[in-house]
Amino acid sequence: xxxxxxxxxxxxxxxxxxxxxxxxxxxxxxxxxxxxxxxxxxxxxxxxxxxxxxxxxxxxxxxxxxxxxxxxxxxxxxxxxxxxxxxxxxxxxxxxxxxxxxxxxxxxxxxxxxxxxxxxxxxxxxxxxxxxxxxxxxxxxxxxxxxxxxxxxxxxxxxxxxxxxxxxxxxxxxxxxxxxxxxxxxxxxxxxxxxxxxxxxxxxxxxxxxxxxxxxxxxxxxxxxxxxxxxxxxxxxxxxxxxxxxxxxxxxxxxxxxxxxxxxxxxxxxxxxxxxxxxxxxxxxxxxxxxxxxxxxxxxxxxxxxxxxxxxxxxxxxxxxxxxxxxxxxxxxxxxxxxxxxxxxxxxxxxxxxxxxxxxxxxxxxxxxxxxxxxxxxxxxxxxxxxxxxxxxxxxxxxxxxxxxxxxxxxxxxxxxxxxxxxxxxx
Numbered sequence: 356x357x358x359x360x361x362x363x364x365x366x367x368x369x370x371x372x373x374x375x376x377x378x379x380x381x382x383x384x385x386x387x388x389x390x391x392x393x394x395x396x397x398x399x400x401x402x403x404x405x406x407x408x409x410x411x412x413x414x415x416x417x418x419x420x421x422x423x424x425x426x427x428x429x430x431x432x433x434x435x436x437x438x439x440x441x442x443x444x445x446x447x448x449x450x451x452x453x454x455x456x457x458x459x460x461x462x463x464x465x466x467x468x469x470x471x472x473x474x475x476x477x478x479x480x481x482x483x484x485x486x487x488x489x490x491x492x493x494x495x496x497x498x499x500x501x502x503x504x505x506x507x508x509x510x511x512x513x514x515x516x517x518x519x520x521x522x523x524x525x526x527x528x529x530x531x532x533x534x535x536x537x538x539x540x541x542x543x544x545x546x547x548x549x550x551x552x553x554x555x556x557x558x559x560x561x562x563x564x565x566x567x568x569x570x571x572x573x574x575x576x577x578x579x580x581x582x583x584x585x586x587x588x589x590x591x592x593x594x595x596x597x598x599x600x601x602x603x604x605x606x607x608x609x610x611x612x613x614x615x616x617x618x619x620x621x622x623x624x625x626x627x628x629x630x631x632x633x634x635x636x637x638x639x640x641x642x643x644x645x646x647x648x649x650x651x652x653x654x655x656x657x658x659x660x661x662x663x664x665x666x667x668x669x670x671x672x673x674x675x676x677x678x679x680x681x682x683x684x685x686x687x688x689x690x691x692x693x694x695x696x697x698x699x700x701x702x703x704x705x706x707x708x709x710x711x712x713x714x715x716x717x718x719x720x721x722x723x724x725x726x727x728x729x730x731x732x733x734x735x736x737x738x739x740x741x742x743x744x745x746x747x748x749x750x751x752x753x754x755x756x757x758x759x760x761x762x763x764x765x766x767x768x769x770x771x772x773x774x775x776x777x778x779x780x781x782x
Contacts, residue, residue, distance in 0.1 A: 623646070626646060
């Protein structure tokens with residue numbers, strides 16, 4: 356997993372090396388820092404590169420021909436253009452490297468933002484304010500220097516998420532770190548350090564102080580990891596989920612009918628995990644975790660069937676999923692789509708009674724651009740019951756009929772003709 360210094364340097368883009376070299380040549384210290392260093396050590400290609408330096412924002416701006424600076428935390432966006440840093444860039448060659456001075460922060464009165472930010476000349480001052488040890492490593496690809504005062508490299512090797520210093524202090528500084536630690540665990544397939552986990556349990560209530568938009572962003576990132584089921588289980592166990600999507604907790608211990616091997620809670624989780632295993636997009640994953648959100652309130656025992664029924668859970672679930680999405684401030688188009696998928700996920704049940712007209716009506720309800728994603732959701736739903744096969748006869752039958760229906764006009768708009776032409780033909 357870990358790489359040699361030469362391997363690390365070879366993985367750093369020349370634009371980031373150029374920024375650090377220019378800062379050094381001007382007499383400043385400079386390092387790569389944060390998630391990009393963690394990813395480099397793990398052999399993962401970072402999406403972004405952050406630089407920290409002894410230079411002030413004004414000194415950073417003076418060194419580079421193109422920058423932007425629109426925040427109160429000292430971060431300067433340096434616009435680079437390939438190796439040459441050309442004055443004129445095409446869209447293909449523009450890269451942004453964010454450069455921030457070493458920072459010291461005071462108290463966090465609102466559990467979100469530091470009351471005051473000051474610049475420092477000591478890299479360890481900057482690292483000690485960071486969230487987790489795996490993100491508190493600084494690396495200079497020009498000199499090969501690695502600064503790791505909190506044992507982040509060892510924690511990466513041991514696959515552990517551990518808060519920097521005192522975890523209660525870190526989480527009181529920014530309560531969103533409570534979710535971020537669990538998201539990183541899911542993203543990297545790590546474990547939480549026991550002391551860090553205990554602190555998350557103690558401080559879960561602090562999420563009430565965080566804006567729904569920031570909570571949504573972290574929840575979305577967790578859903579898009581490779582192991583979202585692990586993350587949601589830990590959110591439940593630490594008490595975090597109560598402050599994000601408490602509706603999911605209603606499914607814990609709610610037994611289902613004989614077609615299911617798991618309670619509603621675990622079924623929703625396994626449905627989501629299969630969507631993640633398939634690398635399916637966000638709207639399918641959100642639909643997967645919410646698809647049976649309303650089974651608990653619609654569950655009834657049928658003497659006739661000698662089993663539980665959940666009539667209408669799809670209709671109620673469509674409304675509840677919309678309420679959740681709106682509360683978390685998801686975009687309207689995504690909210691509409693997920694609510695629609697939850698509403699229509701229970702399409703058909705008896706292959707012997709399906710008509711092509713019914714299939715056309717389903718396509719009209721969800722849109723032909725969404726119909727295959729709905730099929731993907733149904734596959735996830737099936738796997739979530741504990742059944743091994745993705746596509747039994749019934750699903751293959753649905754797919755065949757959908758293919759047939761898509762060949763035919765479903766609405767008047769799909770008829771490629773005009774009234775004038777019809778009149779001419781029928782004269």
